[in-house]
Amino acid sequence: MLTPAFELRQDDDFLIIEIKAPYSKISEAEIYFHEEEFTFYSKPYYLRLHLPGKVVENGHETAKYISDNGVYVVHMPKQSPGQVFTGLDLLTKLLAPNPRAVRAQPVIEVLENWSASDEPPEVDWHVEQMPWTPQDEVSLLDGRKYGFDRQRTGVIARVKEEIPDLVDIADPEHKSVKEARQERLKAEEGHFSAEHYLADRYEPACVEQVLAYEPPWQNLCSEGSTDNLFCFTEEEKTKMRNLPRKEYLLDRQLVVSLELGLVDILFAYAYNKRVTEGEDTVESGWNISKLSATLSWFEEFWSLEQTVRSCFRRCLIYPLYRHWALAQAVLGDVIQILQLGPRYVLRCLLEIHSIFSRHDSRYVLNDLYITDYAVWIQSVSPRRLQSLADALKRVKVRKADLDLDIPELEQGAKLAIAEASVEEAATGMQALCISNPLASTGDAPSANNIIAEPQNRRTNDDDSTSSDSSSWSDDESDSSDSSSDSSSELDSDDDEVAAAGASHRIGAAPGSDSLSVTSNSDSDSDDGSSSEGVDLLLVKDAEPEKRR
Helix, strand or coil: CECCEEEEEECCCEEEEEEECCCCCHHHCEEEEEEEEEEEEECCEEEEEEEEEEECCCCCCEEEEECCCCEEEEEEEECCCCCCCCCCCCHHHHHCCCCCCCCCCCCCCCCCCCCCCCCCCCCCCCCCCCCCCHHHCCCCCCCCCECHHHCECCHHHHHCCCCCCCCCCCCHHHCCHHHHHHHHHHHHHHHCCHHHHHHHHHCCHHHHHHHHCCCHHHHCCCCCCCCCCCCCCHHHHHHHHHCCCCCCCCCHHHHHHHHHHHHHHHHHHHHHHHHCCCCCCCCHHHHHHHHCHHHHHCCCCCCHHHHHHHHHHHHCCCCCCCCHHHHHHHHHHHHHHHHCCHHHHHHHHHHHHHHHHCCCCCHHHHHHHHHHHHHHHHHCCHHHHHHHHHHHHCCCCCHHHHCCCHHHHHHHHHHHHHHHHHHHHHHHHHHHHHCCHHHHHCCCCCHHHEEEEEECCCCCCCCCCCCCCCCCCCHHHHHHHHHHHCCHHHHHCCCCCCCCCCEEEEECCCCCCCEEEEEECCCCCCCCCCCCEEEEEECCCCCCCCCC
16 A cells, blocks of 8 residues: 655644545545544555544534645544644644554553653753663673664674675674774774874864854754644655654653764764855765764764763864864754754754765664664654753863863963964074174174063963853762863963964054064954964173264
8 A cells, every 4th residue: 555645733622634645546535533543545555643632523624636746635524613723734744643542461561652732841951871781781692782872783783794884893693882982083093193183173264164164053042832833845845755754762861872873973964064054965974974973983882971971072173173162053053953852863863964965974874774764753752852852051071071181282282383483583593684784783683682572461261162160060070070170271272372373463662772672463363362473582792882
């Protein structure tokens, strides 16, 4: 049987469904609805929906067939006129079987089912909760399970010869989550390029264009209901109809890990959206899969700080643009996406699904993660995503937390740039002295008279992702904050160094015995503050002799 294309809409009194079935026989069409159930049958089409609200038969129901385009239009009276039905465009959720349907002697019982109307339970996203599971002890017979809700095993072992570059983790079936994490951190340290990072840090011309890009979600309102902010395209509706129709029996302890994995995947998606400026390229699949530790290492996160640190760390190691301000901007994008609710998150997941489907090898990641995430997100409460977005705003991550020695690298770069500026100024003064007729009388200052006096034009800088202090921080966050205090002085002047291509001003006041040389750099601060300069003052060793 074929599932026909369909759309739902509503007014105050009716729920209206349009079913496109051009090859059906009108005489054999059957339509049935009762409370939350709707069924349509006309060979070769069959459609069964679980409605988001109750409808009744009270004599006002109507059904008609428009022969011009082969569409059935059914008006079903609402049981409670004026009630607003939500999620009418979440087609996969509508197609799923009724979770309240009575099952005869179920072997597995659904203990809890969160719907969009339920009040979400309070979750402390910042506390690392590591539940013990049998998978913590890897079984060499069955192998570790991975993928969405740990549903798969043996997939990588079967395809690793044909698709060797699918994921970064090797032999995941025989590695515990802890072993895989240690291997991932070691691999990231080996791939970190200090030269690449410093080049993007102090020559950010290309990064500035990426930062200036406005992604589509910035124009959408993030407050209140998002049902009317946008409409799914026909292509997106077709994808939703093709998604599997099932209900997930999720372990309550693993739900938090799934939601943190969603943050990790959305971070990689938002990064790709920015660097491609909304136009996906052949590198988009690589960008998303490489930046996400969930997709490339089958990582399982248990705290929000751990998730964000992994996102920032991989953002500064692997992609083309490696800039701290870019990572901060992408984190802000993820917060906005979550605030827009499950519908917009679903749109992002469908786009990721399309990108991977066009790739020669990464389509496997759809089967492992993206397809299930796209089905599951339709049943997640908007309040729960809002809670996750609010928690993300309170996350504090500093450069020292990434364990890449970034503060030390930047401090060394600043000293090298300052030294180069002094040497360049000294060279310029020597050239000036050669052309100065007073140089032969000893009145002209020499390069040894140069005194470098750095003038700090600001005292405080915070390169963290948020200025708020959070009482939700876990032990990991506290320890990282205390360890990062020692490097706060390095971070405080992070963006105050004079760029290598700084401009130099050389001049002397009329009748003056001193000459000043000032080197000022353009501001490259992550928070838009001004940077420091280096002022050079020329003085004489002794009073000049009287001119004859």
